[in-house]
Amino acid sequence: MAFKSFDEINQKIKEKKAVVVTADEIKRIVEEKGSKQAAREVDVVTTATFGPMCSTGAFLSFGHSDPPIKMSKVWLNDVPAYAGLAAVDAFIGATELSETRGFEYGGAHVIEDLVAGKKVKLRATSYGTDCYPLREINTYITKDSINQAFMFNPRNCYQNYSAATNSSDRTLYTYMGTLLPLFGNVNYSTTGELSPLLNDPLYRTIGVGTRIFLGGAQGYVAWQGTQHNPSQVRGENSVPVGPAGTLALIGDLKEMDTRFIRAAVFEKYGVTMFVGAGIPIPILDEDMARFVAVRNKDIHTNVYDYSVPSRSRPVLARVSYEELRSGTVSLNGRKVPTAPLSSLKVAREIAIALRDQISRGEFLLQQPVMPLPLDTRQKVLDVVADGEVSSK
């Protein structure tokens, strides 16, 4: 039976009486007082992550020029944006590369420049119509000169992720960072026991409509994220062992802060974006207190060999985040150095910032309007001939 409802917790937040702690802090509280007492005392636990998330981007609406143009191709600082939308709307994706600067600058840099208030060069072309006669425009915009600029990230906040290593004799440059030859290192990418979906493994409180901290602004969970895979193998604590749930996030780019949203370049892989996301978890009952008490030693993932150029890479080891965080893991009887790709330091800053916003009554919890699915499976893309698949 529930101790508290969202409404009761929100009432406490409004009265500035809510007890709010970070996911780092709750571990010790549950350890000392037990989950039952912790659930009675604590109202909200804040979780956070700040890691490279390629499936990130923003919708921009530029406003109409005179004469007006139906933009069919759009470039922002020479980075192509998708404009197959209404006349002056476009989507800039984080991983899109500049046509003039290549790997050095991409969509993520455009987004960071906009957040920073810098001017961005807009070029658009069109075939011209009776209602939109202009065929080309070259101008400059800022986040304040355009109508809307909202981030929409199809996939963020991966619930766990695989660790990567390299058995080959050459250095690999991947989205999991630089992987040295002959099992030279192991890289991993999650904030572990601070990460949002690892603290709510069965999505009891995080769902469509959940209000979140996104890049320094308030945002929302818009939908299940792409590749959402709740059917991943789970441990006894319900925590998945490997990539599982994901979230699609939305938030106002104009209100963001470059401390929490940063462009990045992975050598010989491309451009991506560090996205800061913080999610509050209401401690509705003792079960939720147990979930948020999860420790790195109880969260496991598989180490994969990224030198195998296949969808099905061999699993080399199963390791806990406590081992990964220790700085070395044992692989084939040898100690191999490990490195995180997501910043625990900045994630902690986000968890603390969100905790303080809620404590001050500035951030209310939003009960999900729809739960995330718990039974879907991730599909693969097979190459088939026309006759091998039939339309409905």
Added chain:
Amino acid sequence: MRKVKALLTFPPTDIGKPITYHLVKDFDLWINILHAEIAATKTGKLVLDIEGEEDNVDRAIQFLEQEKVSFQLIDGSATWLEDKCVHCGACTSVCPSGALAMDKHDWSLVFNKEKCYVCQLCVKACPLKAMSVSI
């Protein structure tokens, strides 16, 4: 006695020359190979700690010049542009010297310049371009 850190580069055609052997045998130098990139078709790179009598070091440098081996003194270490750094830690597992490591208390990056080999692996590994090397 003099101790220097240096980057030696030489054309792919010269990778068969036993350069370090000559430095040790002919000039009585203590050589510590900090980083090496040697492949049949590529420009060879060696980062060395070289220690020995002042005269011997100078004569060794002349020898390298005669052998068409480019010799560049490395002053100090890689540079950490802390303003750009987000403290992710991606550089730490590629750093062979332990100069780059995470503070296990607050998970910020710690750069110990003294340990740096200037191998430059961190420059490519850093997604924020916060590590640079100028030789």
